[in-house]
Amino acid sequence: MSERVIPGRRGGLITLGAADALWAGLTAGSAVPTASAVFTCSPADARAGYVLLGGRVVATVKAGGSQWGVPEIEVRRAAAELNAVELDRQDLVRIGPFRGAPKQNEKTPLRWRRRITRELQEPGDTGHAARSEGGRPHHLAGIDWRRILVEQTRDHTARTWWLPRAVVRLLDAAEHTETQWLQAARTRQESAAATEPSSHHRQTLAVDGRQTTSPHCPAPPRAYNGELQGHLYSVLSRKPGISRKVAGWTCAVCRTAPASVLDHCHEHGYVRAPVCQSCNTQERPDHLYSNDIRVADHYTRLFDSHIADWLHHWHRCPGCRARTTLPLPHLAAWTAHTACRSLRPTHRSSRGSGARKPCGVLRVSWTGSQNAPRSCMLTVAVDFCPSGEHRVLARVPYREAAERFRVWLAETAPAVATAAGPDRLDDLPTEFRPVIADTSSEGLALF
Structure with missing residues (x-):
């Protein structure tokens, strides 16, 4: 970006208008679409x-x-982080609407899921331009989410x-970072109130709790190194302050986003x-009854492209690791998606290229x-196969499925298989809880 585009430089600061231009220029080729006027609208x-710009606070x-300004170097760092993000438009996550109100961290003003849901549910939607003119949120953390929203x-x-x-x-990272930022601001305010005379104390927080002067950026989440290994969720989840402790880690699976929940x-x-x-x-799964799973396309990532990470994560459970297996729903999905893959019927692609693609909707029950x-x-x-509405491909006994998984695990992820085995049964409960699906909510407690 040339010097003339960013006027008003004072000790490394640039004006908000110049920051808008700088951000737009630096992120023009980003896979994640960004909004214009992110500092002034x-x-x-x-x-x-x-x-907020991406997952960074500027x-x-x-x-x-x-006059307000921003450090030019911070804008450039935020742009570089955003440009490094790889976007797969086929790998989608449902953000709403849900039957209940989306679970949100009330300590942060962002609450992006609630903002998007509220905006999309408003009657008389006249489009993006009208929203911008009305002053309503048309971007979040510098990201123009409307351009990639799928309905x-x-x-x-x-x-x-x-x-x-x-x-x-x-x-999620932006929401987590903002929460830490505000907590640091409050800590600084309380510290200042304790050390300064009341007559000289200066209020630094606005009515809504936001900081009017900039505190130091809080420390980023740290990597998870197995600190909670072997703990029972029923005990650990009831300990005071566990949510705050979880938020201090990076997700143990993707290792990029901040953790927000304890997977168990x-x-x-x-x-x-923490993930x-x-x-x-x-x-x-996309759909789940008490003993019935629809095996959707996302299992390709779980059992193919990202299999080593997910196998390692699932085997963090001592019970699964000791028996060299997976929980019954996971094992059932693996059996349908991997062990019975060759049995699934295919049909010619509509593009006429000669390639064939899997037919119908794959489902597994037990x-x-x-x-x-x-x-x-x-x-x-x-299901919905042209050669039969509900075509059964295979019936596999549980013990056979578990044995197939052990053989496949040794070939696919030797390191994970080496760490498992029947010689590691110490401290395991004698009776495991039965698999009971919770289909009354979006949480799908079975998984």
């Missing part, structure tokens, strides 16, 4: 002391009079909204690791329980 507010400083309709009545997983992680094995009850909301929902492996049976079927 809603929801940005320089008087708050910061502006401080705003009052340069004199009514799907089920049964011609129910609308659902989806965003690429990379963008969901960015917005619902079959054995052990904590696996972000995106990874916590990635392993869940009878019995993992607690009675001799009687447990997995049934793999294809």
